[in-house]
Amino acid sequence: xxxxxxxxxxxxxxxxxxxxxxxxxxxxxxxxxxxxxxxxxxxxxxxxxxxxxxxxxxxxxxxxxxxxxxxxxxxxxxxxxxxxxxxxxxxxxxxxxxxxxxxxxxxxxxxxxxxxxxxxxxxxxxxxxxxxxxxxxxxxxxxxxxxxxxxxxxxxxxxxxxxxxxxxxxxxxxxxxxxxxxxxxxxxxxxxxxxxxxxxxxxxxxxxxxxxxxxxxxxxxxxxxxxxxxxxxxxxxxxxxxxxxxxxxxxxxxxxxxxxxxxxxxxxxxxxxxxxxxxxxxxxxxxxxxxxxxxxxxxxxxxxxxxxxxxxxxxxxxxxxxxxxxxxxxxxxxxxxxxxxxxxxxxxxxxxxxxxxxxxxxxxxxxxxxxxxxxxxxxxxxxxxxxxxxxxxxxxxxxxxxxxxxxxxxxxxxxxxxxx
Numbered sequence: 001x002x003x004x005x006x007x008x009x010x011x012x013x014x015x016x017x018x019x020x021x022x023x024x025x026x027x028x029x030x031x032x033x034x035x036x037x038x039x040x041x042x043x044x045x046x047x048x049x050x051x052x053x054x055x056x057x058x059x060x061x062x063x064x065x066x067x068x069x070x071x072x073x074x075x076x077x078x079x080x081x082x083x084x085x086x087x088x089x090x091x092x093x094x095x096x097x098x099x100x101x102x103x104x105x106x107x108x109x110x111x112x113x114x115x116x117x118x119x120x121x122x123x124x125x126x127x128x129x130x131x132x133x134x135x136x137x138x139x140x141x142x143x144x145x146x147x148x149x150x151x152x153x154x155x156x157x158x159x160x161x162x163x164x165x166x167x168x169x170x171x172x173x174x175x176x177x178x179x180x181x182x183x184x185x186x187x188x189x190x191x192x193x194x195x196x197x198x199x200x201x202x203x204x205x206x207x208x209x210x211x212x213x214x215x216x217x218x219x220x221x222x223x224x225x226x227x228x229x230x231x232x233x234x235x236x237x238x239x240x241x242x243x244x245x246x247x248x249x250x251x252x253x254x255x256x257x258x259x260x261x262x263x264x265x266x267x268x269x270x271x272x273x274x275x276x277x278x279x280x281x282x283x284x285x286x287x288x289x290x291x292x293x294x295x296x297x298x299x300x301x302x303x304x305x306x307x308x309x310x311x312x313x314x315x316x317x318x319x320x321x322x323x324x325x326x327x328x329x330x331x332x333x334x335x336x337x338x339x340x341x342x343x344x345x346x347x348x349x350x351x352x353x354x355x356x357x358x359x360x361x362x363x364x365x366x367x368x369x370x371x372x373x374x375x376x377x378x379x380x381x382x383x384x385x386x387x388x389x390x391x392x393x394x395x396x397x398x399x400x401x402x403x404x405x406x407x408x409x410x411x412x413x414x415x416x417x418x419x420x
Contacts, residue, residue, distance in 0.1 A: 069339065069415060069416060070338070070339065072416045073417070073418060074416045074417050075091050076090055086393065086406055086407040087419075089417050089419060091306050091307070092173045092175065092307065092311065096173055168303065169305040169306075169310075169311070169314050171314065171315070171318070173311065174186070175308055184267065184271075185267050185272065186315060189319065192322045192323075193218060193319060193320055193322060194219075194247045195213075195216045195219035195220070195247065195320060196238075196249070196251070197209055197212050197213050197222075198250070198251070199252065199253045199255065201224055201232055202226045203224065203226075204255065205259075205260060206221075206223065208283075209253050211283065211383070211384045214293055215344075215346060216249075216320055216321070217297050217298070217322055219251070235250075235252065235264070235397060236397050236398070239268060239269070242268055243269035247268055248267075249268060250265070251265055252264040252265075259281065260278045262275065263276040263277075263388065264276070265316060266397055266398075267319065270396060270397065271394060271395060272396070272406065273397055273398050274390065275392040275393075275394070276388040276391065278386050278387070278388060280385070281384065282385040283384055284382055284384050284385075289380065289381075291380040291381070291382050292382070293331065293346065293348075294329050296326040296331055297322045297324070297325045297329070298329065298331040298332055298346065300318065300325070300333055301333070301334040303335065303336040305420055307418075307419060307420055309390075309393075309419050310337060310419070310420035312393070313420060317335055321333065330348050331346065331382070332346070333345070334346075334347070339418055340390070340418045340420050341388070341389055342387065342388040342390070344388060345381065346382045347380060347382060349377050349378065349380075350378045350380075351376070351377055352377075352378055353375070353376070354374045354375065354376050358376060360373060361376075390419070391408075392407065392409065393405060393406045393407040393408075
């Protein structure tokens with residue numbers, strides 16, 4: 001029989017390596033308790049110190065900021081008129097700010113050059129007047145001092161650019177080249193949008209299509225025929241039918257294994273056409289504590305669309321919803337873009353007083369927001385809840401083959417590069 005004496009090792013987590021399973025388990029539990037005890041004592045000690053000196057807690061939180069993929073996001077470096085290209089990841093807001101800063105610097109340089117010219121002219125005038133009387137010299141010196149004071153008063157420090165929201169979408173930053181490429185999509189809305197909703201051929205998603213109708217105001221659902229001998233209308237024929245009846249948008253719900261798989265949106269009458277895939281579909285009745293939607297026009301929130309392609313997508317959804325919401329319904333539809341995934345949510349909100357157990361609302365700097373100290377917004381999700389991902393943007397309405405596309409998604413090898 002071999003010796004069962006425990007052998008000490010430095011490579012294992014336990015102080016001894018033994019063949020007894022029960023003994024290994026007991027040693028492991030003891031070590032885990034000892035490590036947890038040390039961590040707990042360290043946590044309590046840090047809490048006592050931070051209660052005495054709150055600045056220590058602020059410094060610790062400033063050091064321990066987690067680094068996410070969003071913070072590592074990379075942008076394409078472009079110049080000239082390439083900023084409106086759909087395949088480039090360009091921050092339109094940052095380019096706009098850079099242009100304004102360059103213009104301000106050029107204006108400051110021009111002002112400085114004008115001031116230097118004025119100073120040189122005045123110095124030459126003073127040199128020509130050296131032979132005059134002392135009174136005139138004194139008066140000229142006083143005028144020169146007054147002129148310098150006026151120049152100092154005139155050259156005031158410029159106001160810094162106001163901080164903008166990190167998630168808000170500014171539609172005014174749309175590049176002019178993008179507007180020229182899609183004039184019908186960016187045209188002013190003369191009337192409320194009217195949406196036609198249908199499904200793919202031989203689809204069973206009738207209930208889901210009705211939910212899409214409840215999400216988009218002024219929408220009607222027409223089933224596509226499933227009869228064997230009936231004519232199978234193409235997307236171009238359906239778009240022509242809808243355009244003749246003053247519809248502004250065509251929405252096609254795609255099916256895969258009796259579940260919503262995609263969403264095709266056509267801006268009538270002649271495109272463009274957007275192809276989305278749907279994931280994480282949840283009906284409103286399956287949400288805990290859900291509410292029932294009403295027929296009021298909802299408010300629309302578009303978050304974090306920053307590139308030219310993102311602004312194009314945001315304008316597409318903006319044309320589907322009426323420009324004037326009915327605020328008395330207190331309904332809001334949110335499309336939040338994060339890592340090229342568009343999260344679609346619909347809520348009903350209500351403003352109420354702050355409870356004693358609730359914390360204050362903080363702004364971007366981590367300080368309590370002024371004007372909202374005693375106000376809270378309660379949310380009730382109405383549904384449906386789903387996630388969209390843009391796959392392709394067609395120039396016109398889809399054809400059977402040979403389709404011309406403006407943008408098409410690719411397998412990105414860089415995880416920190418996003419298209420929207």
